[in-house]
Amino acid sequence: MSLGYDRSWQPNPPPFHEMSNFDGSAPKNPNIATTTEWSYGGYSAYREGPHQQGANASNQFRRTWISRLLPEYFTSPKPYSAVDQYASSKPQPGPAQFFKHNSIEPIDSWTIHWFTPASMIFLLLIGLGSAVGHHIYYSSLDKQHAGSAAQQQWVTRIGTALAFLTQATLAAAVLISRNQRVWVSLREKYLSLHAIDALFSVTDNFFHFGNGEMIAHAKTATMMALVRWIIPLAAIFTPGTISVMSTVELNTTSCMAPTLRFPYEQVNSSHLVNSSATISTLGENWRFIYRSPSALAKKIFTLSAYSGNIAAGVPDAEGTTLKQDCSANCTYAISFDGPTLNCTEEIPWDSGRAPWRHELSFLPKIDSYGYKYVMAALGTDFTSMRGDSPENSTANSTMSIPDVLWVGHRLRLSDDFTLPPEKMYEPHVYSCQNSVGRYRVSAEVRDGRIVPTIDSVETLYGLPHESNYLMTTDEFTPNYALIDVLTSILGGNATIEPNGPSGSYAQLSTAETSVGSTPLTVHVNGSELRTVPHLGAEVEKMAHGMVASLLADRTLIYAASVNSSCSSSRAYNVYHYNAHTLIVVYAATVALAVYMVCLGALALLRNGVAHDTSFSTFVATTRNERLDRLFRGACLGKNPLGNDLGKTKMMFGEQQEPLSMAAGGAAMGRYHQNAEQTVGHATFGTEGGVRRLKKGGQYS
Numbered sequence: 001m002s003l004g005y006d007r008s009w010q011p012n013p014p015p016f017h018e019m020s021n022f023d024g025s026a027p028k029n030p031n032i033a034t035t036t037e038w039s040y041g042g043y044s045a046y047r048e049g050p051h052q053q054g055a056n057a058s059n060q061f062r063r064t065w066i067s068r069l070l071p072e073y074f075t076s077p078k079p080y081s082a083v084d085q086y087a088s089s090k091p092q093p094g095p096a097q098f099f100k101h102n103s104i105e106p107i108d109s110w111t112i113h114w115f116t117p118a119s120m121i122f123l124l125l126i127g128l129g130s131a132v133g134h135h136i137y138y139s140s141l142d143k144q145h146a147g148s149a150a151q152q153q154w155v156t157r158i159g160t161a162l163a164f165l166t167q168a169t170l171a172a173a174v175l176i177s178r179n180q181r182v183w184v185s186l187r188e189k190y191l192s193l194h195a196i197d198a199l200f201s202v203t204d205n206f207f208h209f210g211n212g213e214m215i216a217h218a219k220t221a222t223m224m225a226l227v228r229w230i231i232p233l234a235a236i237f238t239p240g241t242i243s244v245m246s247t248v249e250l251n252t253t254s255c256m257a258p259t260l261r262f263p264y265e266q267v268n269s270s271h272l273v274n275s276s277a278t279i280s281t282l283g284e285n286w287r288f289i290y291r292s293p294s295a296l297a298k299k300i301f302t303l304s305a306y307s308g309n310i311a312a313g314v315p316d317a318e319g320t321t322l323k324q325d326c327s328a329n330c331t332y333a334i335s336f337d338g339p340t341l342n343c344t345e346e347i348p349w350d351s352g353r354a355p356w357r358h359e360l361s362f363l364p365k366i367d368s369y370g371y372k373y374v375m376a377a378l379g380t381d382f383t384s385m386r387g388d389s390p391e392n393s394t395a396n397s398t399m400s401i402p403d404v405l406w407v408g409h410r411l412r413l414s415d416d417f418t419l420p421p422e423k424m425y426e427p428h429v430y431s432c433q434n435s436v437g438r439y440r441v442s443a444e445v446r447d448g449r450i451v452p453t454i455d456s457v458e459t460l461y462g463l464p465h466e467s468n469y470l471m472t473t474d475e476f477t478p479n480y481a482l483i484d485v486l487t488s489i490l491g492g493n494a495t496i497e498p499n500g501p502s503g504s505y506a507q508l509s510t511a512e513t514s515v516g517s518t519p520l521t522v523h524v525n526g527s528e529l530r531t532v533p534h535l536g537a538e539v540e541k542m543a544h545g546m547v548a549s550l551l552a553d554r555t556l557i558y559a560a561s562v563n564s565s566c567s568s569s570r571a572y573n574v575y576h577y578n579a580h581t582l583i584v585v586y587a588a589t590v591a592l593a594v595y596m597v598c599l600g601a602l603a604l605l606r607n608g609v610a611h612d613t614s615f616s617t618f619v620a621t622t623r624n625e626r627l628d629r630l631f632r633g634a635c636l637g638k639n640p641l642g643n644d645l646g647k648t649k650m651m652f653g654e655q656q657e658p659l660s661m662a663a664g665g666a667a668m669g670r671y672h673q674n675a676e677q678t679v680g681h682a683t684f685g686t687e688g689g690v691r692r693l694k695k696g697g698q699y700s
Contacts, residue, residue, distance in 0.1 A: 106700065107679060107698045107699065107700050108682070108699050108700060110608045110609060110695065110696055111609065112604060112605075112608070112609060112610050113610050115610070116176065116180075116604065116610035116612070117601065117604060117610075119173075119176055120173050120176050120177055120597050120600055120601070121173075121597070123169045123170070123172045123173035123176070124169070124170065124173040124593055124594065124597050126165070126169040127165075127166050127167075127168075127169035127170035127173065127590065127593060128590055130162050130165040130166040130169065131162075131166045131586040131589070131590060133162060134159065134162040134163060134166065134238060134582065134586070135579065135582055135583065135586070137158065137159070137162065138159065138241060138242045138575075138577045138579070138582065139577060139579065141155060141242060141575040141577060142242075142575055142576065142577035142579075143574050143575065143576070144574060144575055145572060145573070145574060146244045146572075146573035146574055146575055152244060155242065155575070156239065159238070159239045159242060160235070160239045162238075163234065163235040163238045163239050164235055166234065166235075166238075166586065166589070167231050167232045167233075167234045167235045167589070168232075170231050170589060170590065170593040171228055171231045171232055171593075173593055173596070173597055174224060174227055174228050174231060174592075174593055174596040174597070174600075175203060175228055176600065176612070177224065177596050177597045177599060177600020177601070177603070178203070178221060178224040178225060178228060178596065178600065179600075179611055179612050179613060180600045180601075180603035180604045180607060180610070180611055181220055181221045181224055181599060181600060181603040182199055182200070182218070182221045182611070182613075183603070183607055183611040183652065184221075184603045184606055184607060185199065185217070185218040185220075185221050186199075186651065186652040186684075187607070187651065187652050187653065187692065187693055188651075188692065189217050189218070189651065190649040190650065190651045190687050191213065191214070191217060191218070191649060191650065191651070192213060192646060192647050192648060192649050192650075193641055193645060193646045193647070193648050193649075193650060194211065194213070194641065194646040194647065195211055195213040195214045195217065195218070196650065197639075197641070197646075198211035198213075198214045199214050199218055199221060199222075200613055202214070202222070202225045203225050203228050203229075206229060209222070209225075209226070220599065224596050224599065224600075227592050227593075227596055230592070231589055231592065231593065234585050234586065234589045237581060237582075237585045238581075238582050238585055238586065241577060241578040241579070241581045241582040242575055242576070242577050242578070243575070243576050243578075244573050244574070244575060244576070245573065245574060245575075245576045246571055246572070246573055246574075247571070247572065247573075247574050248329075248569045248570065248571050249569065249570045249571075249572065250567060250568070250569055251567070251568045251569075251570070252565060252566070252567045252568075253325050253326070253565075253566055253568070254325070254563060254564075254565060254566070255320075255321045255322055255324075255325035255326050255330075255332065255563075255564060255566040256320050256321040256322075256325075256561045256562070256563060256564075257320060257322060257332045257334055257443070257561065257562055257563075257564040257566065258313060258320050258322075258334075258450070258551055258554065258559065258560075258561060259334045259336050259551070259560050259561065259562045260336045260338055260547075260550055260551060260556075260558050260559065260560060261336065261558055261560035262336070262337060262338055262339070262478055262558055263475045263477075264337065264436060264475055264476070280294065280296045280553070280555045280556050280557065281294055281296075281297075281477065281556070281557050282294055282296070282297040282477055282478050282481040282482075282550075282556070282558075283297065283477035283478075283480060283481050290476070290477050290480045290481075292484065293480075293481040293484050293485055294481065296553070296555075296556070297481040297482075297485065298485055300546070300549050300550060300552075300553060301481070301482065301485040301486075301546040301549070302485060302489065303549070304542075304545050304546045304549040305485070305486070305489050305518055305542055305545075305546055306489075306517055306518055308518070308519035308542070308545065309545065310451075310452050310453075310454070310545045310548045310549050310551075311549035311551075311552040311553075312449040312450055312451050312452075312552055313449065313450035313452075313551055313552035313553075313554070314448070314449065314450065314552075315330070315445045315448065315449075315450055320561055322445055322450070322566065325566060326445060326566040326568045329444070329445065329446065329568060329569040329570065329571070330444070330445040330566050330567070330568045330569075331442065331443065331444045331445075331566070331567050331568075331569075332442075332443055332564045332565065332566040332567070333440070333441070333442050333443075333455075333564060333565070334440075334441050334443065334562055334564055335438060335439060335440045335441070336438075336439055336441075336560075337436055337437070337438050337439070337460065338436070338437065338439055338478065338547045338550075339434070339435075339436065339437075339476075339478045339479040339481075339482045339543075339547055340435050340436065340437035340439075340457055340459060340540070340543055340544060340547065341405065341432040341433065341434065341435065341482075341483070341486075341539060341540050341543045342432065342433045342435045342437075342459045342462065342540070343407075343430045343431065343432040343433075343536035343537065343539055343540050344430065344431050344432075344433070344536070345428060345429065345430050345536055346429045346430065346431050347429070380408070380410065380493055380494070380495045380496075381409060381410060381494045381495070381496060381508070381528065381529040381530070381531070382407075382408070382409045382493070382494040382513065382515050382529055382531055383407070383408045383409070383492070383493045383494070383513075384405065384406060384407040384408070384487070384490040384491050384492065384513060384515070385405075385406050385487075385491055385492075386404070386405060386406070386483070386487045386491065387404050387405075387406050403433065403434045403462070403463050403483075404431050404432060404433055404434065405431075405432040405434075405483055405486055405487060405490070405539070406429070406430070406431055406432070407429070407430050407432065407490060407535055407536070407539055408427065408428065408429040408430070409427075409428055409531045409535050410425040410426060410427045410428070411425065411426045411427075411428065411530075411531075411533060412424060412425055412530065413425065413426055428535060428536075430535060430536035430539070432536065432539055432540070432543075433462045433463075434462065434463045434479050434480075434482075434483050435459050435460070435461060435462045435463065435479075436459075436460045436461055436462075436463070436479070437457045437458055437459045437460055438457070438458045438460055439454065439456075439457050439544070439547065439548065440454075440455045440456045440457075440458075441453065441454055441455060441548060441551070442455055443551075450551070450552070452548050452551055454544050454545070454548055457540075457544050463476055463479055478547075478558070482543060482546060482547065485546070486539075486542070486543060486546075489513075489514050489515070489518065490513060490514070490515050490518075490520075490539075491512055491513060492510065492511045492512030492513030492514075492515075493509075493510070493511045493512075493513060494508060494509075494510045494511075494513055494515065494516065494529045495508075495509050495510075495511070496508055496509070496528065497509045508524075508525070508528060508529055510529075515529075515531065516529055518542070519532075519538070519542070520532055520535065520538055520539070520542070607695075608695045608696070621652055621682065621683060621684055622683065622684050623681075623683055624655065624683040624684060624685060626685065626686065626689060627683075627684060627685075630645070630648065630686070631645075648686060649686065649687050650684050650685060650686055650687075651684070651685065651687075651690055651692075652682070652683070652684050652690070652693070653682070653683075653685060653690035653691050653692050653693050654680040654681065654682055654690055654691050654692070654693055654694070654697070654699065655680065655681040655682075655683055655685060655689065655690055656685075656688075656689060656690060656691055679698045679699070679700050680697055680698060680699045680700075681699060681700065682699040
């Protein structure tokens with residue numbers, strides 16, 4: 001069929017001026033001649049130009065129109081391309097030469113635009129820089145004062161922002177690199193539409209990792225997608241590498257600390273705070289002769305004995321500089337010589353050494369009543385009295401001042417009252433010598449109070465025996481006051497006696513002693529009193545606490561101050577940076593990102609062009625008449641694809657069969673492989689419809 005403008009191919013051909021130019025406009029001069037140059041394979045070339053006018057007619061401008069006859073679609077001659085050329089006296093070329101020399105459509109170039117590789121490198125450098133900056137920022141805060149809550153919140157915000165920037169930029173660099181690798185897989189292997197969808201969407205939807213075909217045939221791209229998911233996990237670990245911890249700052253300085261200075265101290269660096277004779281003392285004296293404990297001595301000693309604690313003082317007392325030189329958490333150490341007791345265990349039955357005026361029956365005997373259970377419990381649980389030392393026994397002298405406190409008790413060994421009394425109880429007797437000892441005390445300023453702690457007490461010597469009452473001097477007043485108060489508390493007996501009809505039950509009878517109200521007793525009820533096991537040592541400890549409590553009262557004449565080394569502590573919050581965790585996490589993350597970018601760069605060189613997942617990329621690579629037919633009835637692009645359509649295998653390659661000019665002549669300039677030279681078309685195609693692209697080949 002002739003395709004010249006003879007209107008023979010169309011029942012009702014339009015007039016010539018209805019034919020449009022390439023830009024869609026009508027020819028400016030309808031009175032021109034049109035001839036058919038050639039017709040080949042369905043393509044037709046129309047030439048228009050003015051009639052011959054003189055000798056210079058060959059130089060007149062002419063237009064060539066190209067069209068193709070598709071009876072099922074065409075209703076009018078619609079030109080698809082026009083090429084301007086000047087007339088020539090040479091014969092017009094055939095179709096192959098015409099397409100070759102006139103380039104009906106431009107050929108796509110094999111070039112890599114700088115933006116894609118630059119983006120990969122730039123994002124990688126930003127991620128690396130923010131990771132290094134994160135480390136430097138946290139290092140600058142390490143061990144620094146944490147400041148207020150608002151300042152700490154800003155540190156958290158900045159650290160989180162740096163962590164987010166690091167993971168976001170590194171993940172973006174990996175994503176761009178992965179896009180290049182995806183197109184390598186699409187150009188080398190046929191994949192089903194399901195696998196292709198998963199390959200493009202797996203970076204957004206983690207569940208696409210369940211596509212086995214994608215994992216099997218696109219391993220590298222799948223691995224890069226997995227890295228894309230892993231990199232953001234760095235933002236979980238790195239912000240938490242800095243934390244706020246409480247620390248204590250120690251400072252040592254010299255300060256004046258409170259101490260005690262008793263009259264028998266000959267050489268001591270301490271100095272008395274109170275020197276007036278009207279200042280409080282521990283004894284009621286007459287002409288420097290001790291008579292009895294003072295009211296203040298009874299108060300301080302009694303409170304300490306019953307509570308078992310050492311009285312606390314105040315840091316701003318007269319003669320001290322603790323408040324100025326020492327902070328709230330200040331510690332210091334002092335030593336002084338003071339009254340003490342030195343308790344020694346004696347033989348219970350040595351009546352020649354003990355000062356008992358009566359028979360002390362620690363082990364009862366069963367009497368004629370026959371109540372074995374009751375009688376087994378009878379006896380003395382505790383006893384205490386004042387007496388002379390065994391070496392200076394003058395108990396009958398009315399002018400003596402006894403220098404020993406005697407204490408005795410029995411320990412219950414068993415609750416089986418069927419046993420003989422000697423197997424149920426074990427008696428112990430102690431003689432506590434009134435002595436002078438050296439105290440070593442550590443004190444802490446806590447909550448505005450001085451809390452002393454006795455480190456040790458070393459006994460120096462016992463008091464000399466005073467046989468004459470009038471010969472006692474003020475030198476040992478603290479010792480006499482201490483032992484007098486202890487005697488008033490502990491002196492007396494705690495005895496189990498029979499009671500009830502015919503003595504049918506045992507009852508505790510306490511005569512004067514208040515031991516049941518002190519820490520020396522571990523259990524007491526109506527029929528029993530049990531004391532601590534090591535009674536002698538506990539009595540010594542009680543006396544030491546009573547003496548150390550004197551430090552709290554700065555009105556005493558014994559109050560003194562001494563130059564001591566004071567160590568203060570201040571608790572505050574500081575930042576603690578775990579650099580190891582941050583460096584390890586960021587090093588692993590950056591190393592993965594660098595490896596992925598290298599893979600992307602290799603894929604970029606392998607492809608010859610830069611790819612992404614933009615809309616224009618899909619439009620450019622899916623211009624295919626066969627795809628149009630394949631997706632008829634599925635043009636809305638909804639997901640998921642049907643199984644039949646989704647199982648169709650496709651690859652991005654070079655179209656193999658000749659194409660019609662359907663869909664607007666998308667294949668203009670391409671023709672059968674038997675032509676002199678072909679310009680290929682790169683597109684997605686089904687199995688057998690495309691072959692691998694040749695890097696550097698001509699594709700339009």
